[in-house]
Every structure is written in structure tokens, then in C-alpha cells.
Amino acid sequence: MKNILVTGGAGFIGSNFARYLLNKYDSCRIVVLDKLTYAGNLDNLKDLAGNARFAFVQGDICDAAAVDGAMREHAIDAIVNFAAETHVDRSLIEPGAFITTDVFGTYVLLEAAKRFGVERYLQVSTDEVYGEVAEGSSTEGDHIMPRSPYAASKAGGDLMVRAYFVSFGLPVTITRGSNNYGPFQYPEKFIPLFITNAIDDLPLPVYGDGKQVRDWIYVLDHCEGIDTVLRRGEVGEVYNVGGGNERYNIDVAGKILAYLGKPSSLLQHVTDRPGHDRRYSLNCDKLKGLGWEPRHDFDSAMEETISWYQHNEWWWRKIKSGEFMDYYRRNYAHRSVLSSDA
Ligand code: NAD
């Protein structure tokens, strides 16, 4: 695999993945295809701009001509699809774009992969397709039971990928990752939102009782898991990629405040997200069987992450002043304050 198309590579995980591959392999070339939606940001790829093994193409994965153009011009051998609408709260407000990109866009990429005869197509999916898990951990053979428009769209994409394997023998794999954290994450997501709000002494809006559980994975551990599956995964198979760090949201929020030396009175319990999944949990034995292990310890990688946002205000301040503020009002203004820890 020499020429890898990374769709959605101007977003959080895709940009970390592009950088990870360029640092790890001397021979590969990375082509990022990204529509640059509100979440896509060329600042995420700024340091790669002069790299001769890197190219950026602005384009929509739903646009077959744009996808074909990138495939042909760059002689693509493999596709890793990160491109998606990704925020659960936005999927509750405007689900249409999720269905378009996460399902139809996946189909357009699969068609291109088939026409161009790629060596591998890897679909980056999520633990959310399993739905909430009261006890135990999800394994790859479990039923998918998505519960939000985001999760249902991602599940639709996964099913289409599987159909192209069964029907056409396309060499596909699917990864299902848990909640990522790290640098360059759009500050609508829980961890960067809470860090940047706390820096500015703004309230941290905790949904409901804050006792929901997420399994946090440092973004580079996720990238390494995806690369392992790309190179060593068996075609037609699904691999879970979790960090093994299940935490209550309220405890993660407390850690952020403690690290920044901010008071717990910034915590504000607000009306819960509708249909909020209480807990996710992944069994990752299958991927561990390929030799992968998450390397980053949660406490120290979280501290590094908080410090990154402290030292990179140039990156997030301009994001939080634009489209973001309109979304913030739409998502938060109607929520009642249930209690504050003041
Ligand atoms: P992100 O929102 O930061 O980035 C998404 C990127 O996709 C953006 O650059 C955006 O411009 C691009 N994009 C959106 N629609 C597009 C389209 N139609 N055509 C081309 N580009 C388009 O997302 P992220 O958090 O980096 O997530 C990347 C992938 O990983 C997604 O598929 C997501 O479902 C999956 N995932 C995310 C997490 C997580 O915790 N963030 C966990 C597991 C899986």
C-alpha cells in the first residue's frame, strides 16, 4: 500500500492518522480528501503542508466525480474512510446530513473502491453502533442496536461495507472505536468543550447526572489500531478498538477542573441528551490478537491533552467564535439547569 486516500482527513482523528502514517512509514503517500464542513480544518494539517508525500484535495465523498478524480490522479491503492458527520447532539437537531454522508457517502466510496480495484477499503466506525451496554462488553459478533440518528447512520454505513464484501468480494475491514481524546478535537465534543470552557471560567454543561460511562482512547492509540487492521486485519472482518478506560463523565469533568485549578462550581447539571446511551464498553481481544495494545495511560495522556489546549488557543479560539456559537445556542439555550455543584 503506497498511496492511501484518507477521507475526512481534515478532521480530528483523520488528521492525526495522516500525520501518524507519514511519521511511521517512509514510503507511503497520503492524500486527504475532505469537504471541509464546519468540522474540517486545514489548521489540523498545517504542519504537513510542505511534505512531498502529502496532498490535500477538497471534495465531498458523496460526489462520485470528485472521488474518482482523486483516485485516478493519485493512483490510490487503499481507502481509509473517516469522513462523516460525527456529533450525536447535532444528529438530534439535523439528522439529514448524517444519512447523506455516513450512508450515501460510504456507498459512493465503496463504488469507487470496486471500480478502481483497491487493495483495501477500511471503514472507520464506532462503538455507538452496538447501542448502550448495561453489563459486559460488546464483541464484534454482537447485534448492532444503534439508538441515535448518528449511530444509526454509522450502522447503515457498516452494513453497506459488509454488503460490498459479500456481494462483490471487495477487500474491506471495519474498525469500531471508542471515545477519542487528544489534540485537534473540535470543541463541541465533551473533553475539548469542558477544557476550553473551564479555561474561560464558563459553565461545564453536564448532561443529567453525569453518571454515563464512556471508554476513552487516546487518539494515537486509535490510529495505531486502525493501521494494524489496515495492514494485518482479515478481509470481511470487524475489529473493536477501545482504550480500556471506562469513566463516568462527571469524574472526567472533575479531573479537568482539578488539573486546571478551577472550582467545581463551574459544573452545571443540565437537561439530558434525549435517548442518551448510558454506557459503552468494548471487548478488544480480537484486535489484541493482531498484536495491538493501547499504549497511553489515561491520566497522563489526559494531562497532555489539557495542556495542549492550554498552549494552543490560536487553534480553538477562532473555532469557538464562529459557526460554533450559533450551534452552541441551539444545543444548550433550551436546556434547564438541574443543579450546580456550587
Ligand atoms: P470530525 O467531525 O472531527 O471530522 C470529520 C471530517 O469529515 C471533517 O474534516 C469533515 O470536513 C469531513 N467530512 C464530513 N462530511 C464529509 C463529506 N461529505 N465529504 C468529505 N469529507 C467530509 O470527526 P472525528 O471525530 O475525527 O471522526 C472521524 C471518524 O471516526 C468518523 O467516521 C467517526 O464516526 C469515527 N469515530 C469517531 C470517534 C470519536 O470519538 N471522535 C470514535 C469512533 C469513531
Ligand code: DAU
Ligand atoms: O463512542 C464513540 C463516539 O464518541 C463517536 O462515534 C462520536 O463521533 C463521538 O462524538 C463520541 O460520541 P459521544 O456522544 O459519546 O461524545 P460526546 O463528546 O458528545 O459526549 C461524551 C459524553 O459526554 C456523553 O455521555 C455525553 C456527555 N456530554 C457531552 C457534551 C457535548 C455532556 O455531559 N455535556 C456536553 O456538553
